[in-house]
Amino acid sequence: MKLGCSTILYGGHDLDIALDRIKAIGYRAVELCALPGMAPHLNLGESVAYYQDVKSRVSDRGLAIESIGASGTFGDRSKFLQVLDAAVAVGAPLVTTGAGGKMDDAASFKEVVRAVNDVVGECRARKVKLSVKPHVNNAVYDTDTAHRFMQEVDRAWVGLNYDPTHVWRNGKMETPEQTVGKISEYILSLRIRDVKGRQTSIGPVEGQIAPNGDLNLPALMKEFKKIQGVEYAVLEIVGTKDYAVAQVDDVVQRSFDYFSTLLA
Numbered sequence: 001m002k003l004g005c006s007t008i009l010y011g012g013h014d015l016d017i018a019l020d021r022i023k024a025i026g027y028r029a030v031e032l033c034a035l036p037g038m039a040p041h042l043n044l045g046e047s048v049a050y051y052q053d054v055k056s057r058v059s060d061r062g063l064a065i066e067s068i069g070a071s072g073t074f075g076d077r078s079k080f081l082q083v084l085d086a087a088v089a090v091g092a093p094l095v096t097t098g099a100g101g102k103m104d105d106a107a108s109f110k111e112v113v114r115a116v117n118d119v120v121g122e123c124r125a126r127k128v129k130l131s132v133k134p135h136v137n138n139a140v141y142d143t144d145t146a147h148r149f150m151q152e153v154d155r156a157w158v159g160l161n162y163d164p165t166h167v168w169r170n171g172k173m174e175t176p177e178q179t180v181g182k183i184s185e186y187i188l189s190l191r192i193r194d195v196k197g198r199q200t201s202i203g204p205v206e207g208q209i210a211p212n213g214d215l216n217l218p219a220l221m222k223e224f225k226k227i228q229g230v231e232y233a234v235l236e237i238v239g240t241k242d243y244a245v246a247q248v249d250d251v252v253q254r255s256f257d258y259f260s261t262l263l264a
Helices: 015-025 048-059 077-090 106-126 143-150 164-168 176-182 217-224 245-263
Strands: 002-006 029-035 064-069 094-098 129-133 158-162 187-192 232-235
Touching (some): 029 232, 077 106, 094 158, 106 129, 106 158, 164 176, 187 217, 217 245, 232 245
Parallel strands (some): 029 064, 129 158
């Protein structure tokens, strides 16, 4: 399994800096973020020429676009269609997003399923898959709700963006390496980092840098390597937006050094 890096880590810097540093450190792919205010590396509603330029800037560095990161958009149909069109234009196979909604609320869960099913035809038409992250405080937040969600959507075009730190912090005291097998067949994309503690908040950056947290990352990576059809495990750490480039590089390099040994 190869390593990728989300451009969210370089959210305070422009796309060229993000791509240059991610490539130099040794990652093979990027989650290209379209997150205004957090990581505005891909604009929506732009011209064909704009997207061709972005695509070339990524490919010229020998990187693949693993996905477009656009959390919280599929409930806004017009914006979501712009995300899908951008994904097609740059050649991204996936759009990653959170589910939204509320934990343990039947009506909210039903609405999330309805919203996903409402846009799946647009995904199918563009041949871009939707990868939904089980996320703390969302309607889909743990292994059980993720499994139930996947029984109610079109699995040909919808899957899971699996981040074990959210499963760890969901309040159910899950051990993700013991439960991921229940949903591994539905996983389209993987996110990697560490986490210190089981609080809802992810916590400081230093606790997200492996192996500074509480996850059993060797056991998790062993399970990740069993998942069929997922080429990249993508680093996603939040909290570095105001870091200088050298500070972000340190986080990205230390993470690469740790995970590359486990995923070799």
